[in-house]
Amino acid sequence: MVTGYQLSKGRHGPEPSPTLRDLFGDGLCLTRRAMEPADLTQMNFIYQTAETPADDSALAVAWCHTTRFRPGSEPFWYAQAEQVLEPEHAAGLLEWLETITDWKVNDGGFYTAEETALEAEGCPAPLTGIFSRDGLSQLAVSASALFGVDVELHGPIVVHKMTQGHGVGIHSDRPYPGEETHRLLVFLGHDAELCRGGHFILFAGSRPEDARVVLPHRHNAGLAFRLNGDSYHAVSVKRSGVRYSLIISFRER
Numbered sequence: 001m002v003t004g005y006q007l008s009k010g011r012h013g014p015e016p017s018p019t020l021r022d023l024f025g026d027g028l029c030l031t032r033r034a035m036e037p038a039d040l041t042q043m044n045f046i047y048q049t050a051e052t053p054a055d056d057s058a059l060a061v062a063w064c065h066t067t068r069f070r071p072g073s074e075p076f077w078y079a080q081a082e083q084v085l086e087p088e089h090a091a092g093l094l095e096w097l098e099t100i101t102d103w104k105v106n107d108g109g110f111y112t113a114e115e116t117a118l119e120a121e122g123c124p125a126p127l128t129g130i131f132s133r134d135g136l137s138q139l140a141v142s143a144s145a146l147f148g149v150d151v152e153l154h155g156p157i158v159v160h161k162m163t164q165g166h167g168v169g170i171h172s173d174r175p176y177p178g179e180e181t182h183r184l185l186v187f188l189g190h191d192a193e194l195c196r197g198g199h200f201i202l203f204a205g206s207r208p209e210d211a212r213v214v215l216p217h218r219h220n221a222g223l224a225f226r227l228n229g230d231s232y233h234a235v236s237v238k239r240s241g242v243r244y245s246l247i248i249s250f251r252e253r
Contacts, residue, residue: 003070003080003221004050005214007040020047025195029237030208031167033110037237038208040201045211069146069224075204075212076231079146084186084222085130092126094188094219097244103161110169111235117156118246131157143250146224147182151250154180158247162198167237170206174229180249185223188244192218198243203232217243 005020020028021041028040050072069079085093103114120131129135136153144150175181191198194216200223202213210232215223225231 003082004216005047006050006074007045007047007211007214009044009209010046016047020045023194024199024214026239027193027195027197027199027236028201028214029167029197029239030201030234031110031112031169031237032208033169040208040211040214040236043209043211047214050213069222072213075202075210076225076228078202078213078223078225080215080224081222082218083220085220087220089127089130090188090220092124094190094244096124096127097159097161097188098242100159106160110171112162112166113168114161114163114166115158116161117158119156139248140250143182143184143224143248146184147226147250149182150253151182152253154249154251158249160245160247162235162238162243162245164238164240166243167197168233168235170203170208170210170232170234172206172229172232173227175227175251178251180227180251182226182250182252183224184246184248184250186246186248187217187219187221187223188246189217189219189242191241191243195239196241197236197239198241199236201234201236203234206232 024041026039030038030040032038069081071077071079100116103116106113106115118131120128123131140152198217200215200217201211202215203210204212
């Protein structure tokens, strides 16, 4: 199963068929602060698909004990998983998010999304286990194994909701003392078409031409990475539909 697309500049090999434009349509457009948007499909990229390897080096982690996060090292350390929650839990969580009406618009100039914090007291009964104190404690233990350092949850679990026109520009999140140092994302939504946008992109620098990995938005997929000045990332503009993402923050103990 294809889990992502690895990008490189230049035409030093045969152009793949289909092209990025054929695959994503307008789904790889980036918003930029006080600058014209950038469309990665119009740039001089070639790509190769990245498939989840079937080996024993993956880490079993997170709420679903059968989940296997697969680590990558370029353009910086990250790990991804096809499924983070049990399918019935992911479906129930999505249904819960679709009933929430108390969203706060977060507009930072180069990014736009709606957000809210999830409270254990308000979650439906089938989800109480994963949001309980024991469930979140186990999550921290599993995240520590994944990141290779002892971490604890930092702040509440936040949800971002992105609809048409929302996106996140290229940036990195260098933590200040006392802030989050590691992040786990869980993506949720009904969208399947790549042209709808909302894809997570990893960069080797702060420019669009530094794009290296495109991780298409998929329901119940997960991504983990360490926060530092070099962990540049973005989310392509949402063209249609709704994209939810759980933002789970950790910091070193």
